[in-house]
Structures are given as structure tokens and as C-alpha cells.
Amino acid sequence: MAADRSRARGFAVRVIFLGPPGAGKGTQAARLAAHLGVPKISTGEMLRSAIAKDTPLGRKASPLMGKGRLVPDDLLLALIGERTAEQDCRDGFVFDGFPRTLPQAQGLERMPGGEAAGFVVFDFQVPKAELMRRLSGRRWCPKCQATYHVTNDPPKQEGICDVCGSRLEQRDDDTEAVIERRLREYNQRTLPLIDYYRGRARLVPIDGDRAPDTVFQDLLSAVEVRA
Ligand code: AP5
Ligand code: MG
Numbered sequence: 001m002a003a004d005r006s007r008a009r010g011f012a013v014r015v016i017f018l019g020p021p022g023a024g025k026g027t028q029a030a031r032l033a034a035h036l037g038v039p040k041i042s043t044g045e046m047l048r049s050a051i052a053k054d055t056p057l058g059r060k061a062s063p064l065m066g067k068g069r070l071v072p073d074d075l076l077l078a079l080i081g082e083r084t085a086e087q088d089c090r091d092g093f094v095f096d097g098f099p100r101t102l103p104q105a106q107g108l109e110r111m112p113g114g115e116a117a118g119f120v121v122f123d124f125q126v127p128k129a130e131l132m133r134r135l136s137g138r139r140w141c142p143k144c145q146a147t148y149h150v151t152n153d154p155p156k157q158e159g160i161c162d163v164c165g166s167r168l169e170q171r172d173d174d175t176e177a178v179i180e181r182r183l184r185e186y187n188q189r190t191l192p193l194i195d196y197y198r199g200r201a202r203l204v205p206i207d208g209d210r211a212p213d214t215v216f217q218d219l220l221s222a223v224e225v226r227a
Contacts, residue, residue, distance in 0.1 A: 013120075015095065016120070018121060018190060018193055019121065021186065022135040023124035024126070027153075029094045032219050032220075038088075038091055042096035042097055048065075051065070057075060061075070062208060067181060068180065070100060070185050073107065076104055084111060102196060117201060118200070118202070119197075123204065123210055124206050125207060126208040130209055131179075133185070134216075141168055146164075148161075148162075161181070165181055
């Protein structure tokens with residue numbers, strides 16, 4: 001049904017989520033992609049899955065991600081180039097965590113359908129204290145990558161994934177020291193993308209420090225305005 005919805009729209013919807021760790025990018029990207037009937041493309045999830053499968057990409061990414069550092073641009077561009085060429089991306093997609101540097105944004109421009117003018121770019125803003133609270137309470141399913149929060153969004157049965165029944169864990173990079181490093185990387189290397197997209201794409205600031213349903217309504221109205 002969701003795929004029917006994306007086909008009926010008659011144009012591709014392409015979305016970028018910018019925001020610091022814990023801003024709610026993954027939570028909202030999953031909802032928006034399901035609503036629009038297009039795939040969610042999460043580079044963090046793709047890299048974690050490569051690590052779990054011990055692929056060459058996973059072996060390169062693992063030590064960097066464990067320290068909260070970004071993975072090299074050429075690896076990300078190759079990953080995204082391949083993924084967006086797949087058939088299910090024809091009617092659009094929601095990026096979660098890509099692009100994250102200027103070279104990634106410029107590389108995206110050179111891909112078919114990657115021109116900035118075709119994107120809605122959401123800029124999530126959340127105060128640091130709230131980011132820390134969210135990340136310290138986040139739980140994650142290593143099998144299907146569903147995300148929960150111990151108080152804000154708990155699973156039905158404590159410690160067990162609602163979707164696949166696996167035992168939930170904390171992400172390796174959700175420790176205070178690594179979160180600090182991820183925030184630094186965001187401020188230094190990703191924040192400049194806000195200026196880059198101003199005037200090139202439709203840039204929409206989002207107050208991410210509100211209830212998930214309220215945030216989602218803002219995303220929907222922004223995407224529908226574009227239609
Ligand atoms: P990635 O997995 O993308 O991590 P991140 O950007 O640090 O973001 P998070 O996943 O931590 O947060 P989120 O914004 O998705 O928040 P969530 O929705 O889970 O990347 C991991 C690593 O991979 C990077 O550090 C890097 O090494 C590498 N990488 C990935 N992409 C790369 C790229 N393009 N280039 C180079 N390297 C790359 O929400 C957080 C918690 O808050 C959850 O528990 C949730 O339930 C809760 N929550 C969500 N919304 C709300 C709300 N509105 N109110 C209250 N609680 C909420
Ligand atoms: Mg995420």
C-alpha cells in the first residue's frame with residue numbers, strides 16, 4: 001500500500017535529515033519513509049550491519065565508529081551510489097545520516113537524481129542536555145536495528161525487541177566520551193552543510209525537542225507543501 005502511495009504521487013520525494021546524534025533522525029526517518037512508501041537509507045545502520053557481517057567495509061569502519069569519528073567520504077559515496085541505483089529508490093528515499101560532510105554533499109550532486117534542488121533538507125535542533133538524556137537511555141536491537149528508549153519509547157517486554165524478539169543492547173558508541181566526540185564531529189564537519197543547502201535545496205529547520213508525534217506532523221506538512 002505504501003508503494004502504491006509513492007507511485008500515485010507521480011514525483012520522487014528525496015529527503016535529507018541533518019541533526020546531531022540523538023536528535024531523532026532515525027526515529028523520524030523510519031516513520032516518514034514508511035508513510036511516503038519509499039526506502040529509508042541509514043548509513044549508520046548500513047555500516048553497523050557491515051561490521052556485524054565482518055565485511056571489508058565493516059573492518060574499515062569499526063575502529064572509527066567505535067571512537068565516534070566519521071568514516072571516509074569515498075567509502076560513503078560508493079555505498080550511497082550503489083544503494084540509490086537500486087530499483088526501489090526510483091520514487092525517492094529518505095536519507096538518515098547522509099550526507100555528513102561537504103565532500104559527501106558535493107559527491108551526491110554528481111549522482112543521477114542527486115541535485116540539491118530536488119531535496120527537502122530537515123535541520124533538527126535539540127539542546128545538548130536532551131541529546132545526552134536520549135542517548136544514555138537508548139536501546140537498540142542488534143538483529144533488526146529497531147530503536148527504543150527506556151522511558152520515552154520502551155519495548156512491550158523489558159529488554160526484548162518488539163519486532164524480532166531479540167535481546168536489546170546499548171550501542172557501543174553511546175558512551176559519554178564517544179558521544180562527545182560524535183558531537184564534535186557534527187559541529188565541525190556536518191553543521192557547515194546547513195549553509196551549503198541554504199538557497200540550494202529546501203531547508204526546513206525543525207525543533208526536535210518536542211514529542212515525536214508533534215515533530216512528525218511538521219515533517220509531513222513540509223513534505224506535503226512541496227507537493
Ligand atoms: P548514526 O547511526 O547515523 O548515528 P548518529 O548520527 O550519531 O545519530 P544517532 O543514531 O545516534 O541518533 P538519531 O538522531 O538517529 O536519534 P534516534 O532517532 O535514534 O552514525 C553512527 C556512526 O556511523 C557515525 O558516528 C559515523 O562514525 C558513521 N557514519 C554514519 N553515517 C556516516 C556518514 N555519512 N559519513 C561518515 N560516517 C558516517 O533517537 C535517539 C533516542 O531518543 C532514541 O532512544 C529515541 O527513542 C529517542 N527519541 C527520538 N525522538 C525523540 C523525541 N522527540 N523525544 C524524546 N525521545 C526521542
Ligand atoms: Mg540514528
